[in-house]
Amino acid sequence: MKEIVKFAAILMLVAVIASGALAYVNKITLPRIIAQQDGELTNGLKSVLPGTENGVIEPVEIEGEIVYYKGFADKKKMQPVGFAMLAVNYGYSSDIRTLFGVDTSFVLLATNILSQNETPGLGTKCEEIKYGDSSSWWQEQFIGKFLNELKVDKDGGQIQSITGATITSRAITNSISQSLTWLKEEITENNQYINF
Amino acid sequence: MDFHTFLVIAVGAIFVSNFVLMRFLGLCPYIGVSKQLDSAVGMGMAVIFVMSMASVVTWTIYTYFLAPTPSNILFKLFMGSQGTPPDLTYLRTITFILVIATLVQLVEMIIQKVSPGLYRSLGIYLPLITTNCAVLGVSLLNIDSEYNFIQALVNGFTSGIGFTLALVLMAGLREKLELARLPKAMQGAPVAFIMAGCMSIAFLGFAGLKF
């Protein structure tokens, strides 16, 4: 019995030392991890709303949750650029989180895939940037598309799917199309862009 | 929980993202304990049992002790529900592995006392399970997928079934393979890997399955 108490005390001590050390490291790394995630979203938003470099992007909340973003070209919020929203859909092997931006008449400005874990060499081509280019060749085709064109070619739309990764292409395209449909309804119903 | 969610989780865990063939978890016992059908079945049963138990226990510990939610017990106990709940999620790896190791020991002792017959058939596999990454893997997966209690239990149980399915299929093939003439260099592990590759190709067919 005495032995058990001794062993328990030793294990307790080791566990306390270990968690203490981890708490210390966590304190150092946590601000960086949070900054990383915030930076990812801020940069993503700027990239899908071109023209807001000198302006502001403000989140719009519905019932306490951020649903979409409004972008302005100036700090005084006089010149609206458009809206941005995060679309999430399950692709072939992972959740794909795509940020997209539209102008005030709901024509796509740009897209940016924040995270995906699809098949390397196939599905991951949705993010591939060719040597010397500055943006993804696959996502470039979304620029200037209208809502009714947002379908992959196999479904009769205007988006060419990636060879060998139709499921991934379709998941991204459909998620943008669904989110955009919702956004359009939400904004036109509430007459948001009149008092923009 | 409705039947549809149950079906999606179950089919996902058994076929679409089979633990061994698609997620690559629990490979050591898959190659090591798949030489005979009997031992494969024994190991499979032990894994199903431990994975279900581990899912339930780790989910409870994560939700009520580590996660920064108002229902965190430590938060209620030491801070009187005042201020922001502490975020202890960084301790999850260390907590989970200790819980699983303790759980396996506990299960072993209980089975030994309660049912010596069951202990004789499962007992030797239990210590091997502590370092089986499938158990820790399913615990982490439950947290990442934000499952609730019952979904976590279903996921743990069906993932165990998926593991057993792959293990038993493999053992059946390897027993037949004993009689086959193989080049010396291919005998043992190499041919097991290549067969696993072929089975994995077959399981690829389940990808994209939707309800």
Added chain:
Amino acid sequence: MSLTKEFIKGIYRENPVLRLMLGLCPVLATSSSVSNAIGMSAATTFVLVCSNFVISLIRKGVPAKIRIPIFIIVIASFVTLVEMVMAGFFPALSKSLGNFISLIVVNCIILGRAEAFASKNTPISSIIDGLGMGAGFAFAMILIASVREILGAGTWLGFPLFGTDFEPIAIFVMSPGAFLTIGFLVAFLNWIEHRRSAS
């Protein structure tokens, strides 16, 4: 055994992956690209060296009956450390390796070396042993990842190798490719060994 020999044995003769068949899960799961393989090997080697060192330092104070739980706590602490540092400084890598960083804790190589080597040897030779085993793990991982990335995507470390006309064999970057690659690799090493012992 001299320190150099201690280091060399991990790379080929006692290679943890290709000869001892340990730690297979991370090898197969994270070898779909060379950059993932390098990240995973670096993380594993770090944990292996640190835990070997600490366990060797405390080996005389640890009661034999509770040594395994103590080893596990030490290993899990270093794994969590790697997890946090990676999420803070290498977010892309941390995302693509996912849960396999946490799963380093159940990598049989690490507990195996703690039990078989570090708990019986001096801190210095334990560090060397950790480095050797880590190098062996990295060697196997990068070898498998190179085969898979070159055949399956036509690139190496992200650089295209064959121009635009090359049609990659996609199955190699998917899960079956991992099994096929390691199967043929181990068979090849066996064949070399058989020939050597025959002559």
